[in-house]
Amino acid sequence: SQQGEEDPQALSIQEGENATMNCSYKTSINNLQWYRQNSGRGLVHLILIRSNEREKHSGRLRVTLDTSKKSSSLLITASRAADTASYFCATDAVGANSKLTFGKGITLSVRP
């Protein structure tokens, strides 16, 4: 069963706009990670946020974590056509022996 559930399932925006993607999870976590997958390729790690952190930045990426609501959001600012991809959240649950559980993913389309 999926630990993380992303929302929305699909998102289409214009280049230059911001993209916000959400992830909810069910159990206590050690950390939450976001990955990107370009069409036909493997997943690539984007950013990790630990359970004792509330916000992290990496370039145009901003991730937040609310452990009381068991939710996270990924913001991509000033989106580019090259950001078109699927985005997955993955949780490292407490007691899961470092196994990562992935959500079903969000398909982001950035229109030029």
Place this chain on the structure above:
Amino acid sequence: NAGVTQTPKFQVLKTGQSMTLQCAQDMNHEYMSWYRQDPGMGLRLIHYSVGAGITDQGEVPNGYNVSRSTTEDFPLRLLSAAPSQTSVYFCASSYEGAHGANVLTFGAGSRLTVL
């Protein structure tokens, strides 16, 4: 650095045939894992290994075997292929040193079709 290498990239099998998906990493990572990706299902963990000689089951292990005789290699065996095993398979590896957490490096994937 090749990273995580999966072979083959594409494979077509008939029901009942067996085959092995190969995975090799050159990063000296202790942790390796296999996921399958199906439309609308995200990635589901099949088997994983925390080091040579140690393997364990993930969420969907039935119909698959693994072994970890070396740190570098983690092959996935399909004993008797079924159409339900049609999927894209990803191998991933990691070590906790860089982030203090399990951050995965993925291979490019192996697309398997079972007729």
